[in-house]
Every structure is written in structure tokens, then in C-alpha cells.
Amino acid sequence: MVIDCGTGSHGLGQALIAEGVTRGCLLISHTHWDHIQGLPFFAPLFNPTNTWDICGPKGLSGSLRETLAGQMESTYFPVALESLGATIRYWDLLQGSFQVDDIRVTTHHLNHPALTLAYRLEVDGATIVYACDHELYTQGAADGKARLDGPDLRHAQFATGADLLIHDAQYVAAEYPAKINWGHSTIEYAMAVAREAGVAQLALTHHDPLRTDDQLDVLLEGARATMRESDSCINVFAAMEGQTLEVTHAPESIPATPIAETARHSVDEAERSSQTVLLALHDADVAALFGNAISADPSIRSVNISNVDQVKTAVANTRLSLAILDHDAKHDAFAMCRAIAEARAGDRRRMPIIVVADGEFPGGEQAGIAEWVVRPFSSTYVEAKIAAWVHRGTSRWKKAAMPANEAKRLTKLGEMALLDTPPDPRFDRVTRLASRLFAVPIVLVSLVDRDRDWFKSSVGLELVQTSRESSFSAHTVFEGRTLVVNDALVDDRFAENPLVVGEPRVRFYAGAPLIMQDGSCIGSLCLLDTRPRWFAASDVQVLEDLRDIAVSELEPDQQAAKPVLRKQKSSLR
Ligand SMILES: [Zn+2]
Ligand SMILES: [Zn+2]
Secondary structure, eight states: OOOOOOOTTTHHHHHHHHTTTTTTEEEEEEESSHHHGGGGGGGGGGGOOOEEEEEEEESSSSSSSHHHHTTTSTTTSSSSSSGGGSSEEEEEEOEOOOOOOTEEEEEEEEESSSSEEEEEEETTTTEEEESSSSOOOOGTTTSSSSSSHHHHHHHHTTTOOOSSEEEEEBBBBTTGGSTTTTTTBBBBHHHHEHHHHHHHTTEEEEETTTTOOHHHHHHHHHHHHHHHHTTTOHHHHEEOOOOOOOOOTTTTTOOOOOHHHHHHHHHHHHHHEEEEEEEEEEHHHHHHHHHOOOHTTTTTTEOOOOOOOOOHHHHSSSOOEEEEOOOOOSSHHHHOOOOOOOOTTTTTTTOOOOEEEOOOTTTTTTEEEEEEEOOOHHHHHHHHHHHHHHSSSSOOOOOOOTTTTHHHHHHHHHTTEEEEEEOOHHHHHHHHHHHHTTTTTEEEEEOOSSSEEEEEESSSSSOSSEETTTOOOHHHHHSSSOOSOGGGGGOOTTOOHHHHHHHTTOOOOEEEEEOOOSHHHEEEEEEEESSOOOHHHHHHHHHHHHHHHHHHHHSTTTGGGGHHHHHHHHOOO
């Protein structure tokens, strides 16, 4: 399913063909040029073996088909709409619902100079709402401060409970008085709609074309600060070219909070200025590590308990922001979670539960556990995590899990005697070549050691190593297959990784595992960029070819193992 068909659909069409997609459904919001100009260049429509449905609002004059044919008249384009090779069916839509395979599509009119539809897509329990080219109905709603009502409220209700709302946000409230009746919304209004609708994620889009990326980043920071001030946990981001998002239904997503209640919370400075963390940690070293991390932040206090019986008193006496428990043979974190849930019954304020353990145990999510912290970890890691949990609920930085064959893998890496050796032209050739082929600024041959990621060869990076906790390649080693992260900022495993939020500000990662003949994965050949990127299946293939060259340098008689490597499936996210 493709929504709207601007110029970006050229690249999308090529990607769909490369993936062998032969049928699809194109939903057009309206026929302004920026939403249909890519249609004549959307290659899947030219292939006679393809079948596409094109749906759009029923126009006041002429059908959708006639309008689309207009921009392909011979004055403008060499191929007429009738000559497109694919079997194409056109559907003129009104407000209502229909089904496309397993996707439920519902439409709703927007406020725009042309007849425009918003789309609500529901599939597998997840909901995406696309509401682009929409202007707020009442001018007072531009700054997003007042509670929405009338048609603005009905507009928000169309997005109720969406897991992702993609919304027009062309202007900011200060610019709006000069843009009335231009057909677009303000960022502040889009956020008010998202809050009213209780959505999980808000993608701001239809960015003003005069704005630079840097200006957008500044606006986004402001938007996020506003969300934090209103105690909202909606993830706001600015949509961008080539971005990939995984949308799953968040069953615990909180219903919209009435404005009055939000206001009451935001003025309660006394509560905000001091956050309290409940600690139930039995291992002395772990308790000391967390205790030190908490005392390093003057805005956080802690309450220590040692058993289930003390939960009730602790919960009753303090407004807790976070609970950190441990789980081992002697201490049952699940029992502790049940006691906490019972003691907090009816309290809807956010309080994530974090559990320290030697591994992740099943049933954590149902028990209300937001995150497992798996030993070992450093004090830096704990400090960064606590700050994120306390201030935002969950941390968006995960260290990679340990591979099952970790001991064997480390032995193999040790035997190869590569760590801390000088640069080697055999590997430098591969990284230089990769940097040139993919036009990425950073390429590494990374070797994942016990607690660090050391670079045997690198292009474009001053660092010689990073911690294993922050290593992207540690994830590739665990997965044992090629890992592609199109945009680290929207990936919960990497968004708050120190290499993403700090230098070198990684946004894109693609790493192919270095797997030795004995099955040990010792690291990766990886590409990094400071901008998000789209990475096609054919790119994965080239990266894996280069990886095979690196592997054959690592183990000169690797040839025999190649067929096994070829079978590794790639994970594209
Ligand atoms: Zn428009
Ligand atoms: Zn538009």
C-alpha cells in the first residue's frame, strides 16, 4: 500500500520492482501536484504483469482517473495514462470504510483547498493514520494550547488510539497568521491533535520547503520539550526521505489525558523537581553501582527496600518515577512486580520497572517489566540509562545480547591474534573500496572483543574502539546476519546510544557479520553514515560480497565455508 505519489515514488517504484512486488494499492489524498507528480515515473505501473488499484477522493469535476490523465497529456509527458502497461483499477472514494486484503481503510475529509482525504489503516491490531494537507478549522487552535473542540475535535477523534499519526505540520504557530487559508497546519496543532487522540507516535510532515534540516531539528527539539512539559510520552519526530518505521500496536498505550489533568501535573514543580526511584537490589556490587549513579544526579532520590512486604508502604508514601529490581534464584522480580501493581492499583502515572538479571526471562512484558538490564554493565551505562528511565519512561538504547557461543567466539578471536595489531593493507583496501562504492563517510572492520569493539581497519573515524555496550556491531554479532539500521534515531535499540546522541552522530548502520569456518562470529564489516539512508537488497548483496573478501583474508582457506555464509538471511529494518 502506497500513500500519495510525490517525486519520491520514483525510487520507491524501483525498490518495489527489485523486490518482485507485482501488485499494490495506491491511496491518493488529493490531486495537488506535490502528491501525484511522481505517478508518471512510478515504474510498477508500466509492467504488464502488475496489477494496481488507485484510490482517491471523488472530485467535484471529473473522476480521479480523468484528473490523473490530465497531467500525462502529451504536452506534459510522452506516455498517456491509458498506455501504462499494468492492469490499473481506479476507485473514487467518499467518506467511509473499505477493505484491501487484510487492511481496513477508513477515510475522512480534511480541511484543504482541494478535496482531500485522511486515511486510517488498521492491520494486525496496529493503526496508522495519515492526515496530510490539512488546515486547522478554528484559528485559536493554531498554538495547540486550548482544548480542541468542534470540527478540530472530530478531526482528532479520527486518529484516536493510532500507533502512528502522520500529520501536516508545515508551519509554526507564529507563522500561521500570515498563512491562513493556505491549507496547512502548525506543529503545535499537530501535537494537540496527537495528544487528544492519544496516539503513540507522531510524525510531523509536509515540512515547509524553505526550511533547512537544521531548522527542522530545532523545531523538533522544541516540540519534544513541549511534549515532556505536558507529561506526554508521545514520540514526536520529523518524517524524512527514506525513513523506515516498524509499527506495532502498543497495548499499554495511555488514553488521551484531559487538558485539565495535564495542567495540574505540569504546575506541580515540587513533584517534578525531585524524582524518586525504588531500589530493591540484593547484590552488593549492583546496588553500589546504581546507588552511585543515582547520587550523581541531584534531581533523583532513592528508596531502598529488600522484600515484597515493604512494597506497599514505599508505594503509598512516595510518588515513584521508576523501580529497579533484581531477579535471580533467590529473588523473584515477578513477585515484586505483582506486589507493585497491586499497591499502585488505579494509579495511571508512569512508573517503569527495570530488572537486573543474568539474562532476559519470558513473561517480562506481561509482568510490566519495561526493560531487562543484563550483566555485565558499566557505570556509564547505568548512569545514562537511569537518566532516560526517570525522565522519559523507557530508555531507547539497548546493548546487544550475548551470543550463545560467546566463550568459543572469544577463544577464536584470541587465537587469531588480530586485536591491537597495526593497520593491514589487506583490510584497508576493503574499507576504502566500500567507502567509495556506497559513498558513506565511515567504514569499519570491527572486531567485537569481550567488552569493547576494536577496529582492525577504519575509514573516516578517529576512534580506535568503542565500548561493547554502545557497539552496533555487537548486535550484528548476536544476530549472526546482516543488520541494517536505516535511521538510528527512530530505532529503540539505538536512538539514545552515545554514538548516536554524541559524536560521531551515527544515523545509518549496515553491518555484515564476519563468520569464521568454525561458526564463530568475530565482528563485522560495517558502513556508517551521519544521515539516514535507504539500503536496497542489492546493496546488502554487495556489502556481503566485500565481507566475503575480508573473511577470505582472515582465513585464507575460507572458500569451503562460503555456501554456508550465502545462506545467512539479511534482516532489513
Ligand atoms: Zn495540497
Ligand atoms: Zn501537499
